[in-house]
Amino acid sequence: DIQMTQSPSSVSASVGDRVTITCRASHAIKSWLAWYQQKPGKAPELLIYGASNLQSGVPSRFSGSGSGTDFTLTISSLQPEDFATYYCQQANSFPFTFGGGTTVEIK
Amino acid sequence: EVQLVESGGGLVQPGRSLRLSCTSSGFTFGDYAMSWVRQAPGKGLEWLGFIRRKAYGGTTEYAASVKGRFTISRDDSKSIAYLHMNSLKAEDTAVYYCTRDLASRHSYDGMDVWGQGTTVTVSS
Numbered sequence A: 001d002i003q004m005t006q007s008p009s010s011v012s013a014s015v016g017d018r019v020t021i022t023c024r025a026s027h028a029i030k031s032w033l034a035w036y037q038q039k040p041g042k043a044p045e046l047l048i049y050g051a052s053n054l055q056s057g058v059p060s061r062f063s064g065s066g067s068g069t070d071f072t073l074t075i076s077s078l079q080p081e082d083f084a085t086y087y088c089q090q091a092n093s094f095p096f097t098f099g100g101g102t103t104v105e106i107k
Numbered sequence B: 001e002v003q004l005v006e007s008g009g010g011l012v013q014p015g016r017s018l019r020l021s022c023t024s025s026g027f028t029f030g031d032y033a034m035s036w037v038r039q040a041p042g043k044g045l046e047w048l049g050f051i052r053r054k055a056y057g058g059t060t061e062y063a064a065s066v067k068g069r070f071t072i073s074r075d076d077s078k079s080i081a082y083l084h085m086n087s088l089k090a091e092d093t094a095v096y097y098c099t100r101d102l103a104s105r106h107s108y109d110g111m112d113v114w115g116q117g118t119t120v121t122v123s124s
Helices: none
Strands: A004-007 A010-013 A019-025 A033-038 A045-049 A062-067 A070-075 A085-090 A102-106 B003-007 B010-012 B018-025 B033-039 B045-051 B060-062 B070-075 B080-085 B094-103 B108-114 B118-122
Touching: A004 A085, A010 A019, A019 A033, A019 A085, A019 A102, A033 A062, A033 B108, A045 A062, A070 A085, A085 B045, B003 B094, B003 B108, B018 B033, B018 B094, B018 B118, B033 B070, B033 B080, B033 B108, B045 B070, B045 B080, B045 B094, B060 B070, B080 B094
Parallel strands: A010 A102, B010 B118
Antiparallel strands: A004 A019, A019 A070, A033 A045, A033 A085, A045 B108, A062 A070, A085 A102, B003 B018, B018 B080, B033 B045, B033 B094, B045 B060, B070 B080, B094 B108, B094 B118
C-alpha cells in the first residue's frame, strides 16, 4: 500500500498568512492526488484534484502543486473560514489512502 | 440539489453485522463510482472501498483492514449504495461517509460529493 505522510501535523497561523502543507507519498503516484478540507463536525470537501486542479467553487487562494512523491497545498492568504483540517489522498493505485491530516489553527 | 444521505448506523454488539445505506438524489447515480470512508473518534480519514459504475464492470476495491468483512454494493434502480459490514469489532466504531467519485476508466478526479455521515458504535 502507498503511505501518505503529511507535515506538519498542525500549524498555527494568522489571518492573511501564507500557509503551506506538504504531503509525501511512499511511492510515486504521478499527479493522482487530491486535497480535502474538513471543519469540525462536518464532512470533508474536495479542494484540489489531479494535484493542481481547483475544484469548482473553491476560492483561488487555494492552490496545489507537485508530482511523483512530493506535493504541496498552499493557502495564499489565510481567511477565518480556512481554519480546518486538511487531508491529502492518493488515487494512483488501490487501496486509496489518506494522509494523517494537518490542522490549521488560529495563532 | 446533489445530495447523499447515509443511514443505518447505530449501536451494535461485537461480532454482529450491519448494513449502511447511501441514498442519492440530484444526479444520475448509475453514472458514478462511489466510495465509503470512515473516521474514528478524534482520528483522521480512512478509505474503506470503492465500487465502479456498471459501465466499467461494477467491480469493487477494498482496504486491507476491511477486506473479507465489508462488502460494497449498489442498486442503480434505487440510486442507493450499500456498505455491508460483518464481524464488527470495537475498532470499527466511527462515522461512516459515502462519497460520489469522479472516476472514469483512466482517470480519477476526487470525491466531489460527501454525505453527512452515519455513526456506528460497536460495543457490548
